Each structure stands twice: as structure tokens, then as C-alpha cells.
Amino acid sequence: MINTAEPQKDDDRKWKVLSSEYLYREPWFTVRHECVELPTGSRIPDYYVLEYPDWVCILAITKEQQFVFVRQYRHGSGHTSYELCAGVCEVEDVTPLASAQRELLEETGFGGGQWSEYMLISANPGTHSNITHCFLAVGVEPIVNSHLDSTEDLSVHLLSLDEVRNLLKTGAIEQALHAAPLWKYMAENKCM
Amino acid sequence: MINTAEPQKDDDRKWKVLSSEYLYREPWFTVRHECVELPTGSRIPDYYVLEYPDWVCILAITKEQQFVFVRQYRHGSGHTSYELCAGVCEVEDVTPLASAQRELLEETGFGGGQWSEYMLISANPGTHSNITHCFLAVGVEPIVNSHLDSTEDLSVHLLSLDEVRNLLKTGAIEQALHAAPLWKYMAENKCM
Numbered sequence: 001m002i003n004t005a006e007p008q009k010d011d012d013r014k015w016k017v018l019s020s021e022y023l024y025r026e027p028w029f030t031v032r033h034e035c036v037e038l039p040t041g042s043r044i045p046d047y048y049v050l051e052y053p054d055w056v057c058i059l060a061i062t063k064e065q066q067f068v069f070v071r072q073y074r075h076g077s078g079h080t081s082y083e084l085c086a087g088v089c090e091v092e093d094v095t096p097l098a099s100a101q102r103e104l105l106e107e108t109g110f111g112g113g114q115w116s117e118y119m120l121i122s123a124n125p126g127t128h129s130n131i132t133h134c135f136l137a138v139g140v141e142p143i144v145n146s147h148l149d150s151t152e153d154l155s156v157h158l159l160s161l162d163e164v165r166n167l168l169k170t171g172a173i174e175q176a177l178h179a180a181p182l183w184k185y186m187a188e189n190k191c192m
Numbered sequence: 193m194i195n196t197a198e199p200q201k202d203d204d205r206k207w208k209v210l211s212s213e214y215l216y217r218e219p220w221f222t223v224r225h226e227c228v229e230l231p232t233g234s235r236i237p238d239y240y241v242l243e244y245p246d247w248v249c250i251l252a253i254t255k256e257q258q259f260v261f262v263r264q265y266r267h268g269s270g271h272t273s274y275e276l277c278a279g280v281c282e283v284e285d286v287t288p289l290a291s292a293q294r295e296l297l298e299e300t301g302f303g304g305g306q307w308s309e310y311m312l313i314s315a316n317p318g319t320h321s322n323i324t325h326c327f328l329a330v331g332v333e334p335i336v337n338s339h340l341d342s343t344e345d346l347s348v349h350l351l352s353l354d355e356v357r358n359l360l361k362t363g364a365i366e367q368a369l370h371a372a373p374l375w376k377y378m379a380e381n382k383c384m
Contacts, residue, residue: 013265013272013345023216029240031221036267042342048221049268050242073205075228076241077317080205121368123315125269132368150234153205168376176313176324176368183375184360192379 013039023048048127055132056100057086059118059181060110060140067164068108068140072154077174082157082167084178089133096133104137108156109146113139118181134181165191205231215240244322248292249278251310251373252302252329259356260300260332264346269366274349274359276370281325288325296329300348301338305331310373326373357383 015036023031030051037043060068073080087103089096097115105111118136122128146156159167166172168186173179186192207228215223222243228236252260265272279295281288289307297303310328314320338348351359358364360378365371378384 014270015265015267026238026240028238029223031223034267038343038345040342040345042345044343046218046220047267048218073207074317075207075226075239076320077314077323078206079317081317119371120363120366121371122269122366123368125266125271125273125366128268131269131366150232151230151236153230153232153234171312174312174314174317174323176315176372179311179313179372180368180375183372183379187375187379187384190382190384192382 015039015044018043049129050127052088052128052130053091054089054096054099054130055086055123055177056089056096056103056135057084057132057178057181058100058104058135058137059084059185060104060108060113060137062110062158063113063139063141066158066160068104068110069157069159069164070107070154071157072152074175079174081174082159082172083175084181086132086178097135100133100135100137104140105143106147106149107152107154109142109144110140111143112141113137119184121177121180123177132177134177136181136185161191207231207236210235240319241321242319244280244320245283246281246288246291246322247278247315247324247369248281248288248295248327249276249324249370249373250292250296250327250329251276251377252296252300252305252332254302254350255305255331255333258350258352260296260302261349261351261356262299262346263349264344266367271366273366274351274364275367276326276373278324278370289327292325292327292329296332297335298339298341299344299346301334301336302332303335304333305329311376313369313372315369324369326369328373328377353383 018035020034023033032049034047035045036047069082085104085107089099093099115137119134210227212226215225224241226239228239261274277299281291285291307329311326
């Protein structure tokens, strides 16, 4: 059954929550267990939603056209890889932009430049309650020495467009939340 | 402190697992709680890793240059949106390619065509143990009627390149695991 891209009555497809309880409400791990009913009448007795604060990531480019990357170990995958600077929207941040500017300064020491919200994406809208705000920051420059949290262990790298293109082509950017804005940049700026 | 994109001694950055226990081992929810030690000596007493089987998604294009999309409600975000056809690598699938071909046929009824692995990405390598295999399938055609699981409620849509470009430009593709291969396609085929 194939339809065209017409507007849909989206609300009709929402699931009905029959029961809901928190399994965990820890600082880095909050999970709801729910029994849900689909519009078709089918029930899913065990559905799990992961609640997180919103996240940010920053595609930052210096005045000299260098891309600001970090390299760090990721314990879920067990890999060390290049990523964009990224972090969490803390309660004290006034806006996601403030979170992003704080994270870039703390993790890399870079700031200034012109900022715009570049895309809004989800790690997985099936399981995650939160959204990631991706910012494009052009013309950033070194402002201070980076100041890492005690639980952060990363190195900062300035990459040329050629190096970023090569990372993308070889599949070295594993994090989907970062691959998406990077490929968007390559598409919009006709870099491939 | 800024370094160039030299090869790193990645293994040096791996975290040491001091303790590890499963909190849940359900079919759709398996979580490890770990106490870890960073190479800096810092400890994170409460780290959570989500274990999933590998996932697949398919950027499928018909012989008539129509893109095969699905539209469904996502309970984590609470939104209904356009997505690529996607699913899970089941134990009985011989390879991720077999999983992807099974999912496309089941969800959309499309098959055939030429298939290639397009990219490997993670929803979040910080928390997820698994990888998503994104396939590009060109020249697919309707083979059978779609056959949904009782817990699936989605509609199939054939979109033109213009319609896909519009979805991307307006931010309608929320799922990062799908936005990344779609933007890659736009970059490589100079569609923007």
C-alpha cells in the first residue's frame, strides 16, 4: 500500500499509555517502563523510554577554515574516534545555544564567531525522549585553555576540509549525531 | 592544546572496568551498570551501557527514481515522522544484508535491485554497544504486499528526489541514523 507524501493526521497514530513507571531516575540514567496500546489495538506490554536532557553538538570552523574536532574513547562501542565537540544542556544554561557555547569553550578553548542552529536530530526517537541541537559556528578562535571535567579525557584536533572529507569517506565518523550535520555541511557546500 | 590529525595510540585511552553487572536482560532492554576508571585515574562509579543487537536501515530507490520511505509514530519523541525502512538483525539472519533485505520486504513489499553497504554508524557510541548497518539499494521494485508485525503501524511512501530534499531542508528527518545516510547521498550525488 503506497501513498504519496501528503500531510497525515499524525495524532491518530499516537500510542495510548496504559501504565507507566520509572525503573531508574539517576543523573545519567532515567528509564520509564510502559505498557502501550497502538491504534491498531495491539498492545506492547514492555516498552522502555530513555529520558535525557537535550544534547548539543557543534560544527565549529576557525577563521582559517580549520574544523574543530575532539578525539575520545567511547565506552559503549569500545572505540576511540573523532567527534564533534558535544555535551548536555545543563539546567543553568539559559538556551541550547548557551549550552553549546559553554561546551565548545570548556572542551576545546574555542569561542567567538557566528553561531546558527544547524539541525535538530534524535539519537533514536523510538527510545529517546530528548533532541540534539546541532550548531554551526564559523570564525571561531582560541580564547582560553580548555577546561575538562574530571571525567573527560579527550584531545582537540584542528582538521582541514580535506581531512574531514577523508574521515567521512572512510567511515571514521561513527557517531550518527555528528555524521548527519557533517554530511549536511558537505552537501550544502558541495564539498564532495 | 591542539594536535594535528595524527594516528593515536587509541588503546591507551580505553577505560578499565572495575565492576560490571546487568541491571536488565530483557528482549528489548539490556543494560549493564559499570564502575570504570579512566586513564587519567578518575573514576565514574555509575556508567550505563545499553546493549542491543545490530540495527539496519535501507536507503531504497526504485527503478523510477522514487525513494522508499515509511511514516510512523515514535514513542520516545512522541512524534510521527518520515523515516527510512529500518529494523533489527535477528539471530536467524545470516548477515546484516539479509536482515536489511528481509526488513525492506516485510515493511514495504519492495525487493530486488542492487545492494551495497553504505555506512556504519552508531546511535550513540557513548551508551550503545551496537552499530547500524545502512544499506543503499537501487532499482528496487514492488515484489509482495508488505507484511507488518502486529506491533508495527506504519505507512509506505514513495517520494521524489525533490520531496526528499525538501524533507531534509525543513528538518523533517529527525532520526540521526537516517539523516546521516540521506545527507551523504545528497552530498555524493550533488543534489543540493
